[in-house]
Amino acid sequence: MPVMNMIQAINSALDVMLERDDDVVVFGEDVGYFGGVFRATAGLQQKYGRMRVFDTPIAEGGIVATAIGMGAYGLRPVTEIQFADYIYPAFDQLVSEAARLRYRSGGEFWAPLTVRAPCGGGIYGGPTHSQSPESLFTHVCGLKTVIPSTPYDAKGLLIAAIEDDDPVIFFEPKRLYNGPFDGHHDRPVTPWSKHAASEVPDGHYAIPLGKAAVVRPGSEVTVLAYGTMVHVALAAVHESGVDAEVIDLRTLMPLDIDGIAASVARTGRCVIVHEATRTSGFGAELMAVVQERCFWNLQAPIERVTGWDVPYPHALEWDYFPGPDRVAAALKRAMETS
Amino acid sequence: MPVMNMIQAINSALDVMLERDDDVVVFGEDVGYFGGVFRATAGLQQKYGRMRVFDTPIAEGGIVATAIGMGAYGLRPVTEIQFADYIYPAFDQLVSEAARLRYRSGGEFWAPLTVRAPCGGGIYGGPTHSQSPESLFTHVCGLKTVIPSTPYDAKGLLIAAIEDDDPVIFFEPKRLYNGPFDGHHDRPVTPWSKHAASEVPDGHYAIPLGKAAVVRPGSEVTVLAYGTMVHVALAAVHESGVDAEVIDLRTLMPLDIDGIAASVARTGRCVIVHEATRTSGFGAELMAVVQERCFWNLQAPIERVTGWDVPYPHALEWDYFPGPDRVAAALKRAMETS
Amino acid sequence: MNQFVNNAQALRLHIPEPQCRPGDAPDFGALRLPPAGGLPRPGFTADESTLRHLPYALIRVLDDDDAAVGEWRPNLGLERLCEGLRAMMLTRAFDEAMQRAQRKGKASFFIKSTGEEAVAVAQAYALDARDMLFPSYRQQGLLIARGWPIEQMMCQILSNSGDQLKGRQLPTMYSAREAGVFSLSGNLGTQFPQAVGWAMASALRGDTRIAASWVGDGTTAEADFHHALTFASVYRAPVILNVVNNQWAISSFAGIAGGERATFAARAIGYGMAGLRVDGNDFLAVHAATQWAAERARANAGATLIELYTYRAAAHSTSDDPSAYRPREEAAQWPLGDPIERLKRHLIRCEAWSESRQQALQQEVDEQVRAALRQAESLGVIGDTRIERDSLFDDVYKTLPAHLQAQREQLRKEG
Amino acid sequence: MNQFVNNAQALRLHIPEPQCRPGDAPDFGALRLPPAGGLPRPGFTADESTLRHLPYALIRVLDDDDAAVGEWRPNLGLERLCEGLRAMMLTRAFDEAMQRAQRKGKASFFIKSTGEEAVAVAQAYALDARDMLFPSYRQQGLLIARGWPIEQMMCQILSNSGDQLKGRQLPTMYSAREAGVFSLSGNLGTQFPQAVGWAMASALRGDTRIAASWVGDGTTAEADFHHALTFASVYRAPVILNVVNNQWAISSFAGIAGGERATFAARAIGYGMAGLRVDGNDFLAVHAATQWAAERARANAGATLIELYTYRAAAHSTSDDPSAYRPREEAAQWPLGDPIERLKRHLIRCEAWSESRQQALQQEVDEQVRAALRQAESLGVIGDTRIERDSLFDDVYKTLPAHLQAQREQLRKEG
Ligand SMILES: Cc1ncc(C[n+]2csc(CCOP(=O)(O)OP(=O)(O)O)c2C)c(N)n1
Ligand SMILES: Cc1ncc(C[n+]2csc(CCOP(=O)(O)OP(=O)(O)O)c2C)c(N)n1
Numbered sequence A, B: 001m002p003v004m005n006m007i008q009a010i011n012s013a014l015d016v017m018l019e020r021d022d023d024v025v026v027f028g029e030d031v032g033y034f035g036g037v038f039r040a041t042a043g044l045q046q047k048y049g050r051m052r053v054f055d056t057p058i059a060e061g062g063i064v065a066t067a068i069g070m071g072a073y074g075l076r077p078v079t080e081i082q083f084a085d086y087i088y089p090a091f092d093q094l095v096s097e098a099a100r101l102r103y104r105s106g107g108e109f110w111a112p113l114t115v116r117a118p119c120g121g122g123i124y125g126g127p128t129h130s131q132s133p134e135s136l137f138t139h140v141c142g143l144k145t146v147i148p149s150t151p152y153d154a155k156g157l158l159i160a161a162i163e164d165d166d167p168v169i170f171f172e173p174k175r176l177y178n179g180p181f182d183g184h185h186d187r188p189v190t191p192w193s194k195h196a197a198s199e200v201p202d203g204h205y206a207i208p209l210g211k212a213a214v215v216r217p218g219s220e221v222t223v224l225a226y227g228t229m230v231h232v233a234l235a236a237v238h239e240s241g242v243d244a245e246v247i248d249l250r251t252l253m254p255l256d257i258d259g260i261a262a263s264v265a266r267t268g269r270c271v272i273v274h275e276a277t278r279t280s281g282f283g284a285e286l287m288a289v290v291q292e293r294c295f296w297n298l299q300a301p302i303e304r305v306t307g308w309d310v311p312y313p314h315a316l317e318w319d320y321f322p323g324p325d326r327v328a329a330a331l332k333r334a335m336e337t338s
Numbered sequence C, D: 001m002n003q004f005v006n007n008a009q010a011l012r013l014h015i016p017e018p019q020c021r022p023g024d025a026p027d028f029g030a031l032r033l034p035p036a037g038g039l040p041r042p043g044f045t046a047d048e049s050t051l052r053h054l055p056y057a058l059i060r061v062l063d064d065d066d067a068a069v070g071e072w073r074p075n076l077g078l079e080r081l082c083e084g085l086r087a088m089m090l091t092r093a094f095d096e097a098m099q100r101a102q103r104k105g106k107a108s109f110f111i112k113s114t115g116e117e118a119v120a121v122a123q124a125y126a127l128d129a130r131d132m133l134f135p136s137y138r139q140q141g142l143l144i145a146r147g148w149p150i151e152q153m154m155c156q157i158l159s160n161s162g163d164q165l166k167g168r169q170l171p172t173m174y175s176a177r178e179a180g181v182f183s184l185s186g187n188l189g190t191q192f193p194q195a196v197g198w199a200m201a202s203a204l205r206g207d208t209r210i211a212a213s214w215v216g217d218g219t220t221a222e223a224d225f226h227h228a229l230t231f232a233s234v235y236r237a238p239v240i241l242n243v244v245n246n247q248w249a250i251s252s253f254a255g256i257a258g259g260e261r262a263t264f265a266a267r268a269i270g271y272g273m274a275g276l277r278v279d280g281n282d283f284l285a286v287h288a289a290t291q292w293a294a295e296r297a298r299a300n301a302g303a304t305l306i307e308l309y310t311y312r313a314a315a316h317s318t319s320d321d322p323s324a325y326r327p328r329e330e331a332a333q334w335p336l337g338d339p340i341e342r343l344k345r346h347l348i349r350c351e352a353w354s355e356s357r358q359q360a361l362q363q364e365v366d367e368q369v370r371a372a373l374r375q376a377e378s379l380g381v382i383g384d385t386r387i388e389r390d391s392l393f394d395d396v397y398k399t400l401p402a403h404l405q406a407q408r409e410q411l412r413k414e415g
C-alpha cells in the first residue's frame, strides 16, 4: 500500500475524482499551474487540463458563487480557499445561498460543492493564517462540516464530500499535512510514514460522513476531539496514564451523536478538545449534546480544553495552543471529581 | 415619563447621542431622508443634517468597512444593516477587521462602531427576513453582542453600545418593535403602552453591557432567554404555573456568567430559550457555561428550546417558532426529573 | 521630512440627493435623451476597444412618432410583437391582481414590476428558451414570457399547498427549473456571479446554452456585482449581465449607488467587457440590445453588461409607500413613457393593432388572471396554507439526518 | 414560444495563461510602452469625462536617456530626489537584511518589495506627512520614507519584546499610528474601503487631511476593491486608491485578475472617477501622478485610482519560489527597468550624483541596517521573543472582561 502524507492523500482524492467523474472541476487561488500554495493540487492541471483544474481571481466570494452556479448546471465543483481565515468573504454565498438552495427551491436546485480550506495554527501564521472557524459553519443548517485527522481519513472523507450532493466545508488541519503533530512543538517532527493511517490505497474509497471513529478505546473518560487535537489528545492520554476513550469526530455536521452518547454513557466522564476559541466554539455544542443525552451518567462536569478567546497570536502561539499539558490537566480534573 | 415603543426608544437613543456627541454619525441603507424601513432613524437627518445621518449604497461590507475607517479617524459610527439576514456580506469586515483591530495593532487603533440589525421572525419574512445569527458573533472574540427585549433596555443598551469603544453588534428583535410579543400569534397584539418598560426617559441613560436582568424572580427553575423569547418565556412560565426565575441576558458577550450561575445554583434547574436554530446556537454556550459552573447543583438535564435546524420557513413560520407551548413542555420536563 | 500643505481648503463630503423630493414638482429636465435611431450598431464580435462610447449612449429604436428606426431595429415580426404586447399586459394584470390579493390578506407580500415589463418580456424573447435565467424579484415577466403557468406563480405568492416551493419562500421568490429559471434569493445580487458560474460550466462543457442575470441599480454596489463582472471578464463567460436601472432602490435614488458620476453600463469598461445602455421602456430596443449580447456570447466573444434605463413606477413592494420620498407625480412624467403604451402605439402605427383589440386583450388577460387566481386560492392562502407541517424538515439536506428526524418527532409531539 | 438556436457553435471557456512559463525565454514583446513625455497633463480639477484616455496611457517622465521630460515632470528639487534615492536604497537594504534574518530563523516570514521601491517612496514624498496611509504588506517604503525607525519595523518582524504590536502580528503587518500608517491586515484588500471611510470622516469634519491606500493587482478582485471605489465615487471622498500592478499575485499572473482584458486603471471609468496609469519604476512619474491625485482630492474634486505598473522582482514572500511558475530571468528583463538604477542614472545625468557617491550611500544604508538589526535582535527573535505571556489577553477588548480574566488565570496555572 502506498504511504502518503496528508497533502498527498488529498491530492490523490482529487486525482481519483477528476478521473472518475467528468463533472468534477477543481479551482481556486493558485491551484492551477502552480498546484496550490500547500501543493494539494500539484500536477492535476498538467494531468486533466486547464478546463478541469484552474486558477481563479482572488475573490473567495466569487469562487463560491461561481461554484454554486456550476453546481446548478450539473458540475461537481471542488474549490480551495487558500486559508480558512479567508473564507469569510465567501460567508454570504455559503450561508445564504449554498446552504439554503435546496430548501428554498423545494428541491429543484442544489449546490453539490466541496470547499476545501486549510485550518488551524502552529505554523507561526499569526492571526490570519491559523484560525479554526468550523463552529460557525455547524450553526448553518444545510451545510456539512468535515475535519480529517489522518491521510487515510482525509482521502476517504474528501471523496465522500465530493460525491455528496450537499455543500460540504472540508477543513484540513495544516499542521497535520506533514505529520501527526501531537502538540509537543519543541520535539522533533514525526513524519506520517511512522503512522498506520499513512497507508492509503491508490484508488477510490469513501468514508461515510457523519460517523466518528474511536481511535483509542478506553473505559474511564471519553475524549472528544477532531483534526490536530486528536493527536494532541492521544499524547495527553498516553502521558497521563488515564484509560481514556478517544473519539475522532471526523464530521461535525452531521454529528455522530449516538456514537458519542454510547461512549460517555459507559465512561461517565467527558473531555472535549478543540483548537478554536472557546466561547461558542464547537465544544459548546458537544457539551450541550452530551449533557442532554448523558446527564444521568455523568460523574463529573464535562471539561473543555480550547484555544483562549483571543486572536491567534503570532509570537505566543504556543501559549494559545491547547497542548497536551492543558489536556492532561483537564483529564486529571475529570478523573478527580466524582 | 414618555411612553415609547421599541422603535421610538431606539430613535430616541440615536437622537440623544447625535445631540451629545459630534463624533456620532448614523448611516445605512434608506436611513437618511426616509428614516429607515423600520423608521428607526425617522427625522434624524432632518434634525442633524446630511453630514451626520445619511443613506449608503447597498453594500453591507462597504458600510462596515467605511465605518471602521471613520472609527480610526475618531468618529463613532452607528450603522444599520437593514435585516440581520443581510449582515453576512459584512462578515469579513466585522470578524477579520473590526473585531481584531485593537488587538493586532497593540492598541493603536480600534473600531468603536455600533452595528444595528433587526433580527428574528414572526412577521412572515421568510428565510431571508427572519434570522437570528447572534451565536455566530459570540464566537468572534473582540466583538460584543447585545439584544434588548424592551424599549427601556433598548435605549439604555444602545446608548451604552454607542459609547463603548469596542465594536458592538446590536440586534433588535423586530417582532418586539411594536409590542411585547409573547408568542401567541393568534391572539390580539398587545401594544408597548401596556408594559412598564415602555416608560422611557427622554434624556441620556446607559445600561451597562454585560449585566443580565432578572425579569421574574423564582425558585424552581432558571429560564435563560433574550430578545423576543423573554416575553415568550414569561408567558410560558405564567401559563405553566412553575415558579421560574426568568433571566433576560440582554448582553450575550460579555455574558453575565456570575448572575446566571448564582440563579441556577439556587434553582438547580435550567431551561434555555432562543429563536435561532439549535445546533451551535447560543444555547449551546449557555448550556456549557451552566454545566461548567453548576454541575453539582443540577437536578435535571438543562433543556434548550430553540428554532429547528431548518431555514426560517415562510408559510410554516409558527411551526418553526419556539412558542410558549414548547417552552412550557420543557419547563415541565425540567420539573419532572430529579 | 515631508512638507505640510498650508492653507489647504477644508475638505467637504458630498452626499448625493435627488433633484426632487415630496412637495417638489417632478423635474426630468436634466435628463439628456438622444433621439431614437441615431446610434450605429457595431458587429457583435467587435473588439471592446471600439465599444467604449456605448455605455454613454442610449439605444433607442422607437421614435417620438412610434416608428422603429435605425440600425438597432430588431428583425421581429409583427405577430411576435403582438405576443410581446400580450405578455407585458398579462404581467401587468398579474401584478395588479396579486397586489390586490396581498391587500386582502391572502399573501404576506408582493412586488410589482409596473413600468418595467419590457425589460423582462423583450429580454426573454431575445433569448433561447433553453438559456438559463437568474432573475431578481422584479422580472416576473420572464416567467410569464416563457409561458410558465401564472397559477403556479400565484401559488408561490399565496404560499399554499400548490406551491412547489412548499411555502418556504417569501412571495415573488420563484423557482422554475422546467422554465429555465433559477431559484430566486431574498439576498440582493447573489445570483449574478452564480449565473456566471453556470455560463462557465456551459462553456466548459462545450454546450450552446448561455445564461442571463438581472440586478437593480442599487444592487450594483454589492460585492456580487463585482465578482460577476470579474469572473465573466477573466473567463470570457457566455453570459448577459443586466442592470435594471429603475432610478430607485427602495427610498434611495440611483445617485446613492454611483449613478450621479457615471452610467451603470460604464462599469463594463473597466473589465474590458462590452457595455450597452438601452431605453428600457422601448420593447424593440431592449430586444435588440439583448439579441446583440446573446450573439456575442454565443460567438465566444464574451459577456455583455446591459443597463436597462427605466423607472420603477410602483412602490418598491407592498411594504413601501414611495410618496414619503419622491414626488407622487414623478412616475407619470417619466420621459421615456410606458412600455406597454409605446409598443401598442407602434403596432397601431404599423396597422397590426387597434385600440379595440387592445381593449379586448385587456379583458382577456384580466379574465385569465382572475381564473388563475380563483384556481390558486382554492389551494390555500397565507394563514391557511394547507401545507404539511412535516415538510418543514425536508430538503435541508438531500436525506434527513438523525438530528432533524429527532426534531421532527419533537414537533409532532409538542405541536 | 421561444425559438431554439440551431447550429449554434459550441461554447468555449477561456482560461488566461501567461505568455511564458519556466523553461520559456522571457518575452515582453507584446508590451506596448509609449515613450516618456508625450502625454499631456490635464488640470487636476478636470472633469472625469475628459480623462477617460488616461487609464490606457502610461505616465512616464524619465526617457531612455534618463532625462525628465514632458508635462508630467514634477517640480522636485535635486536634493529631494537624492533623499528619495536614499530612501529607496534603505528600503532595499532593509529587505535584503530581513530576508537573510528570516533565512537564519530569526523571523518566521518576510515579504520583500524589490523592484517596487519607487511606488512607496515616491508616493510618500508626494503626500503630506499628515495624510493617512492604508498600505498593503509590500509598501514598507512608505514607513521608511516617512522616517519611521527601521528598528521598530525590525522588532515587528522579529516579533520580539520591542515590537509595539506585542508580537501578535505576522511579520510585515506593521502599524504606526504616529507615522500616520494604519494597522496592516493579513486579509487582502480590507484596508481599501477603510481608507475611504477615513477620508469620508476627514471630509465630514472639514479637515484638510486626505487618505491613500494600496492593493495589488490580484487583490482588485476582492469585494473590498469594489466597495472602496463605490463609496469613494458616491461621496467624492478625498482619497487616492492605488493598484500596484506588479504582474503577479503569488503564482497567478495579472490576467487572472482581469488584466488581459483591460488595464486596472480603467476600473475607475465605470465609477466616474479619475484613473491614472503610471510607470511604477519611474520615481518622477509616480510622484507626479500621486501629486496630481492629491491635488484633486484636496480640491474636493474626488478620488483617483492610480495603477502603478511595475514588476515583482522578488519571490512573493519567503514562503514562495517563483521559479516554479515563471521564467527565472523574467525580472531582469522587465522593460521598465529598476527604479533605483533609473533614478540614480537620472541624478548622475543631472550632475547631482555619481557612482562613487552611490557606492558610499550603499555602504551607509547597509551599515544603518546592520546597526538597527543588531539593536533589534537584542530584544529577542522568533522562538525567543521575550514577550510577556500574560499580554496574550490584552487589547481583545478595551478592558479585560471576566471570562478573559479567568482564562488568564488558567494559563498562569496550567502553563
Ligand atoms: C443583501 C441585501 N441587502 C439589503 C436588502 C434589502 N433590500 C431589498 S430590495 C432593496 C433595494 C434594491 O434596489 P435595486 O437593486 O435598485 O432593485 P429594485 O428594487 O429597484 O428593482 C433592498 C435594500 C436585501 N434584500 N439584500
Ligand atoms: C482574503 C485573502 N485571500 C487570500 C489571501 C492569500 N494571499 C496572500 S498574498 C496573495 C496574492 C496577492 O497578490 P497581489 O494583490 O497582486 O499583491 P502582491 O503580493 O503582488 O503585492 C494571496 C492570494 C489573503 N491574504 N487574503
Ligand SMILES: [Mg+2]
Pocket: C216, C217, C218, C244, C245, C246, C247, C248, C249, C250, C312
Ligand atoms: Mg432600482
Ligand SMILES: [Mg+2]
Pocket: D216, D217, D218, D244, D245, D246, D247, D248, D249, D250, D312
Ligand atoms: Mg501583484
